[in-house]
Structure formats: C-alpha cells, structure tokens
Amino acid sequence: MTIVTGKAEARRRLQPGWSGALRKIWEHRADYAYVLPAIVVMLIVIAYPIYYTVELSFFKTPPGLQLRDKSFIGFDNYTAILTSAVFWKVTWNTLIWTLGSTFIAFVLGFATALALHRDFIGRGVLRAILIIPWVISAVAASYIWKWIYHSDFGIIGAVLVGLGLADRPPNFIDNVSTVLPSLIVVNIWREFPFAMIMMMAGLQTVPDQLLRAARVDGASAWQRFWHVTFPHLRNVSVVTILLLAVANFNSFIIPWIMTGGGPSNASHIWITHIYELAFGRQRWGVASAYSVLLFLMLMTLGYFYVRALSGNDRKEGSA
Template sequence: MATAAPVNANRVDPRRYRELNVLQRMYRCRADYLYVLPSLGVMFLVIGYPIYYTVYLSFFNTPPSLSMDEKSFAGIENYSRILASSRFHEVTWNTTIWTFASTFFAFVLGFGAALVLNREFPGRAVTRGVLLVPFVISAVAASYVWRWIYHSDFGVLGALAVQMGFSDTPLNFLDSIDYALPSLIVVNVWKEFPFAMLLMLAGLQTVPDQLLRAATVDGASVWQRFWHVTVPHLKGVILITVLLLFVQNINHFTIPWVMTGGGPAGASDIWITQIYQIAFGRIRFGLASAYSVILFAVMIVIGYFYVKALAFGDERPNA
C-alpha cells in the first residue's frame, strides 16, 4: 500500500531532511506554506508593492509641474544627487546624533526606572502609572506642549531661568542652531523611556530570584549581582529593547516636525523629516523615494541584527 508523502518535516529523518535543498524542503512543508499563504499575500500587497514602487520611483525625475504619469527616467541621478549634496551629510549627522543619543538616554533612563520599580516599595503602582504618562500621551499633543515650554520668548523654562537668575533673557532652545536638536532629544527621551522601562521591567521579572539569593550568599555586592547575574540574564531583552528604540528613533517624525519643522536652518532636520519635506513640501516624489530607499537599506541592516538578536534569545538555554 502506497504511503502518503510526508507533509511535516518532523516526520522525516532529520539527517535526510538536512540533505534536501530549499525547494525540496519547501515541497515537504507545503501544507505549512499553505497555512501562511494568505498572510504572505497580504504582506506582499501592503508591504511588498509599496517597497517595489518606491524603488521604481527612485529612478525617476518627478518635478512639481508634472503629473506622475509624465515622470522621466533619471537612472541613478537621484541617488548621486543625494549622496553628493552637503545637505545629505548634514542631515545624516543630525540623524546619527538624534538616533544614538535618544536610544542611549531612553534606554539608560528606562532601565534605571525599571530597576527601581522592580523593588517593592510603597506607592510602586502609582509611580509606575505616573512614569507611563509620557508614553501614552499623543506625540503631537506632547510636541505642542513642549514647544510652548521651550518657547524662546514666553516659554516656562526660559521664564524660570530668568526668575532664578540663571539668565538675563529667556533661553533660546528651539530657535538656535546649537540647541534645537538637543532640546528635541530631551523631549524624545522623555516620551519613549517608559517604553524601555516596560520591556526591561518585564525582563527583570524573569531573573530567577534564587540566582540572586545564591549570589548574595556567596558574598556578591549589589553591583556584582547586577553586573554578573542580572545583566547577563537580560542580554537578549537589552539587545531587543535597544534595537527597537533604535528603529523607532531613526524613523521618528512627529516630534521634530511639529516642534521645529527641521529648522532652524536645517539644524534639527533628520532623514525622515527631510524625506517628508522633499516629497510633500518640494513635491519631488522621485528624489524622496531615493532617500527612502537609502533609509530602507539602513533599516534592513538593523533588521538583520534584530532577527539575529531574536535568534540569540531563542538559542539561549532557559531563555
């Protein structure tokens, strides 16, 4: 009696399965692929097609006076123009500062808050709720509030500085090319550190208590327990949190756009605001697409590390 072809790789001898090529493996797992086919179809439509169209559009010149049907093929001109422009280097530098500083400070602050909240103390639940407030406030609303807090003529911070004698005139935060970007980073860190706090808090709650107690019995100090027990146990969570913050920051649009529009004189212009400005302020969809493709390539690299980080978490025993 003929036997049906195995549809699940688990039923096959693992050694033989490993010898099969990709197509053969896929054929053996065809039922699994059928199950995920609808999802793949949706992903192709809502993710794949826009990516394809953006890449396609990046090779065209689309001046504001022409409709999209009249676009002209420009080859790699859009890419060479972007890479050769001094504005690109300036924006890339701003993006680097914005992304690394926001990620670093949001993570450090979030981790610190998580460590505090992981301990029992009176009012812990209330404190946790209060610390989550920046995270749940709409980014647009928060940006407007901060814009007024920072306002160079009537801002609360400027008025406080004058009142306390730190300055004769209100401080110039957002209208200064030196302070605009750092001021926005402060707002961004305030807005997203609770995200890091939540992830790290969840991670901290998985650290086995007996390990910490054993370390205490062995005479480890608080710092040693943190560095040699807690941190190694949280490596996976830390990696994922940092990567998520990084991706979130490199793509962050609302705070810089609402608060300064990338100004003054491009001092707080980052990749994503620059892409928006090129596409919708200057109506250059081809150029904006080329910019987006460059950003996408960077994101792919980060995505690769993210997947590796996830795999790292999976491979670790007891993870």
C-alpha cells in the same frame, strides 16, 4: 551497471530536502492558510510600495510636471544625494538624534526599571505615572513641549528668569545649536518608559535563587548586577535598543511639529527631509532614492533584530 552523473547525484541529494520541506508545508497547510490573508495584505500595502519607491528612485520627477511625465536617469538621484551637503548634514542630525535618543532613553529606562524592581510603598503609582509620557499622543506631547520650550514665554524660561538664574528665557528651539538636543530631550522623555517596561519585564526573568546565592557568596551589589542580573538581560536589552533605534530612525512627529526641520535645517532628520522633498517640493524621485537608502539601513537594523530574537528562541529551545 548504473552510471550516476554529477547532476543526477545532486538532484538525488536535494530531493529529500525539497520533499521534506513540501511535506512540512503540507502538514502545516492550515497554519499557512491562516496567515495567507495577512501575507496578501502585506504584499499589497508593503511590497508594492517598496517596489514602486525603488522604481521611482531611478527617475527624474520635475516639480512642474505630473508624475507620469517622469524620465529615467539611472543612479543620478543617488549620486545627487550622496554629493549634496544637505544629505550629510541631515545624516549627521539623524545619527545624533537616533544614537542620542536611543542610548539615553535605554539607560534611563533601565535605571528606572532597576529602581522600580525593589519593593517600596507607592511603587505601583510611580510606575503608572512614569508610563504616562509613552501613552500620551506624540502630537499632543509635541505641542505641549513647544510651549514649554517657547523662546519668549516658555515655562522653563519663566522659571529660570523668575528664580534669577537667567536674564532672559533660554533659546531652545529657535537656535541652530540647541534645537536638536532640545528635541532629543523630548524624544527621550517619551521613549524611556518603553525601555523601562521592557527592562522591568526582563528583570522578572532573573532567578531569585541565583541572586541569593551570590549574596551568600559575598558578592557586592555591583557584582550581583554585573555577573547575575545583566547577563540575563542581555537579549532583552538588545531587542529594546534595536526597537528604539528603528523607531528613532523613523521619527517624524516630534521634529516636524515642533520645528518643521528648522531653523535653517538644523533639526531636519531623514524622515522630515524626505517628507519635505516629496510633499513640499515634489521631488518624488529624489525623495524615493532617500527612502531606499533609509530602507536599506532599517533592513540592516531589522536583520540584527530578527537575529537577536531568534537567538532568544534558540536559547529557550535548548534550555
């Protein structure tokens, strides 16, 4: 008589799975060999910095000392961040920046994609022109917009004053109330072509016969959009929004070049604030703690992005 213990039973149950997984790995060993160099590089350039940043976030790094003279302070950096007024101000700015930029760039990109999906003369040229903001270097765009917005001699101000619509040029980026919306406009201008391209690609996948059938059935333009077109674009919309959100959370160039986070910290978002803390003020520990918090937020967005992508794969696989 054979006595099977609980543990042995569990091991027996696991074995097929493990051996199956190992067998699969062995069968695909060439594929793994191909991606191995990339994994090694990623471990060096991504995993180690992440580890070091997390480690550093638990240390006090006084600006007057070298980094090696740091002292362990546990979660004090995190406590200091979460209880500081600047953190909440910068977080609020980051939320406005990210949500405002992402939502408007997406809507504008989507609307443009729908407009360009119709056949009309000059569509190709218009499409090429609209992509220009996206391909221009962010640094160059920031300098150009800085002059467009210039509070004394900007083009917008000159036009408004010239047309008699204003007595003096509007103050876009030297005013704490208007600076962030002004920067968001620049960001949207740069990003909406990306949303447009993504949504144009998505629109190619909407079956024409479905739209024709809906038209035959008497569906209005809105009904065709809402019941036929949009469901087909849901996944590409989610992916586009997530990619834009991640990019915006990570934005640096536009606010840094145009205002340096000012005036009076009114346009500081997380990344610019982290940069100033680390490289301007040498608070490496606090900056690392900020970075860890930002990393966790971005990982959360990344999780939804991967889920959205794998959802697409599953659907395509089952189709």
